[in-house]
Amino acid sequence: MIQLKNIYKYYNSKFQRTFVLKDVDLEIKEGEFVSIMGPSGAGKSTLLNIIGLLDPPSEGEYLLLDKPVHQLKDKEKTLYHRNYMGFIFQAYHLIEEMNVYENIETPLIYKGIKARERKAMVADLLDRFNIVAKQDLFPSQLSGGQQQLVGIARAIAGKPRLLLADEPTGNLHTDQGKEIMALLRKLNQDGTTVVQVTHNEGFAHYGDRIVRLVDGMVSL
Amino acid sequence: MMMNRIALTQLRLILRKYAANPLFPAVSLLGLVIGGSVFLLVSLWLVSELNYDKQYPDADRTYRLTVEINNDETGFHWDFARSWYGWLMHLPAEVPGVESMVRLECWREGVARYNEAIAAEDIFTADAAVIDMFQVQLRQGNPKTCLSGPNQVIISESTAKKYFGEINPIGEIFFLYCSSCKEQKPYRVCGVYNDFPVNTHVHPGIIASVSDPQKPAEWAYYYLTLGKNIEPNDVLAHFDAFASRYVDDKERKTLTPHLQKIGDIHLQSHKDRELEHNGSMQQLKVLAALLLFVLLVTLFNYFNMRYIIVLRDLKLYRLMAFTGARQSGFFSMAFLESVVYSGLASGIAWVLVVFLLPVFNRFMGTSFALNTPGLLLQILISTGSFFLVTLPVGMAPLLIIRSRYYLQKLVSAHPEAETLTNRGMRSRVLKLMVGVQYVAAFCMIMAVVIMNGQLQLFNRNALGGGKEQLLCIKKLPIQVIDKYPVFKEQLLKSSLIKDVTSSMENPGDEIRDMMGFEMPGQPADSGNKLIYVSPVDANFFTFYHIPIVAGSNFPEFGGNNSQPEKFILNEAAVNYLGLSAEEVVGKPFRLNNFYTSAEFGQIVGVVKDFQPSSMTQAILPYVYFQKTFWLFSSQVRFDTTRTTESLQYIRNTWFEVFPGYPFDYDFVEVMYQNIYRKEGQLQKMSLLLCVLSLIIAALGIFAITGITYRIRTKEVGIRKVNGAKVLSLIVWLTRDILKVVLGAVVVAVPLTVVLSRWWLSGYIHAYSVTITMYFLSGLALVSIALLTVGWQTWKAATRNPVNALRYE
Incomplete structure (x- = not known):
């Protein structure tokens, strides 16, 4: 599903080039659950951003679903975001001005799904995540774990084939973290490819495979 | 259908955003409303001025015919709106x-x-x-x-x-x-x-x-x-x-006919003896320029506010992108927000204008009435134009920022680390925008200074105007004018009346009557020359405190039969004759007119040049003399502490002496206000526009500084912990705003020099703008800017560093 070949990411400052990623080769198959680990500043998030088409690589080739995507236009990226990918963030990144229901509904609206169908889909998600009672609340009224549940619900509302999670449990205490990880595993078992970045060795093992990054390079 | 749904969701989002954080939206809206109201009112005026006399069925082929007379031999120049042919x-x-x-x-x-x-x-x-x-x-x-x-x-x-x-x-x-x-x-x-x-x-x-x-x-x-x-x-x-x-060939050669389109008379005709005080294109241009400045300030301020709001909401827009919003989604969001702002602002401005019209009328001396056909429609059209102008400005920031920061860095620890918000007042875009606003503000301040100076110059030189209250009785009836000495004598019997004088024209009115004259000893070719004549009462010059520079004043009032006749020239007349004041005094002089004496009279004195008419004109060569039956206007100095009693006394005396004739009077000050109506309106207008645009600009930097200081709180804290003094912090914090405003002044000075030269070139007696004026205006502008940010700066600089650091 994902093929990264000789990916470099660097920033040019006045007199030197700072490398964030160096010569990364990575292949992720459809249906895998991959955890990316590594110390602070190793380039984990950057790698995830490149996979998620949020950040273009400086050099290298990226094939997504067998198509080169490293030089897409904004408009085409949006299509991938809308149709294939879901994002989960450490800081949840819910839209503060929308309530739970609306937050989950947003991607479906953009996807052009009809109102009745949309309603059913959101209702199903609220039910699955056991947050029906919270649907009218705004993010600021929820606990971190609840916010992350909403974040995940939103991410999977559009039935993405690829779920990208950037330290999804980073702001949560252990019990909440475990719940979230269980949920991710469940989603993976249902067929969604999951790529997560994490610091937590325990949570990393929820995945099938761990990719370790050190100083921007994949350590084997 | 889907677009509607998206639009609805977005609209809800926008409104919730405003409700949660109303300060910036309110500030931008307020600025827009002020600018919009001004735009509506001023454009109302501009359109009305431009549409003078356009309502006649054949206005495009109806003309006024005037005949200009230029006789170089006699020095006779007449460019009258009316004709005696x-x-x-x-x-x-x-x-x-x-x-x-x-x-x-x-x-x-x-x-x-x-x-x-x-x-x-x-x-x-x-x-x-x-x-x-x-x-x-x-x-x-x-x-x-x-x-x-x-x-x-x-x-x-x-x-x-x-x-x-x-x-x-x-x-x-x-x-x-x-x-x-x-x-x-x-x-x-x-x-x-x-x-x-x-x-x-x-x-x-x-x-x-x-x-x-x-x-x-x-x-x-x-x-x-x-x-x-x-x-x-x-x-x-x-x-x-x-x-x-x-007419004979010689006379015909002195005639130049003109055809003025009837619609051009009000703004473009500046002939003598116009039917009413006309407007002027120059005035309209100045006004349009001022309006443009206000619009600039309004739009730039609006852009800035929207820019800040968008930067603040950047996360929201990024999330929209993540959840799959397409280009059109952003466009519709920007469009919707802008529609909300522009719509609200235009609507409020419209309502304000409708309600404030009477106040505006009173302030400006205009008479717009809402029931005038087409007026509401016109306001509506202006409102629509304002809406359409502000709409793209409101959309621009989101579209600009979106294209620059598409999908960047949401996932990093500091999502806004590289955005302009962080730099606040240091951002070049904001600096430029604020700078332009202050350039416009400086121009407006100078406009006020110049207009004030010009009016003061006029009033200072007005006959009896500005200094004290004088009463002018405008229509001494010709049928009974011989009784003027009786009227004057009766008036002076009361202690309420300080002095009475009279002249042919009302103070400030044009004096355009010319007569031929003879003066032995003058070169032969001056025999055909004409000179402007102004019959006045004997005490005219003492009444108005006009100094005699040579010779003496009229000895005493001689009435119609003063023999020999006495003449007083002004300095311009002495120049016109090519003599000096001392040479002229005592010379025999005679006016060639049916009504004047055939005998030679004598020039008894020379009076210092003064402008008996409007200061918009040059001082002409006048000869003053006494003739009761030409003294149509009488001016009275009365006890201003007892105005009502004095008025009653003058009225009673009038009806005693001239029963059956209307007592038509005015205060000289009011008459001059009418004569300088254009300038007065422009002065008030420039003041109004200046104050409002300063308010808008102040709102802008107030908001920008607010957000800048919030971002810099941590920096302030660190500096304080490291020993920075409050004063140095204040200097450091205000440095940016000071640079921008000073820069604006530097740019604005040459601009205003050019603009004011152009403007004042329209006046014969022009106010001269001194360097001090520029300096003081610049100082005022900087002070206003510093005062605007003063409280915030003080708060930011004196905050406890611990709080400041914890705040982050």
């Missing part, structure tokens, strides 16, 4: 292309009497064709027969109300007379017309029929309707041949 009436018959002609004779100091009611009126004698040409709408009376016979009048609706109230005026008899009429004549009312609209250059209260249509008029304004497809030049080309039938 009665033979011009034959133009339609003798010159091809002229379809019809109307003569309007304006009665000098016209008075109307009906039973006991008596008052001064704007009376005109006009050919019957006036009804068609000026589209006089008769409410009563037959337009076909009205004014067709002698001694008929049609009267305006307000005149009818004044004299007749509920009585049907048709068939009633009016008595009319004027300063040059021998007697009061009866006129029968045959029609009542709607008052002329506000924006025309003539507003007759009474229009009288011509006694004999074949008889040439004495002084008249000539209006022509040209045939279709006839150019003014086609008609003017025949003028020489036409004129040569009525």
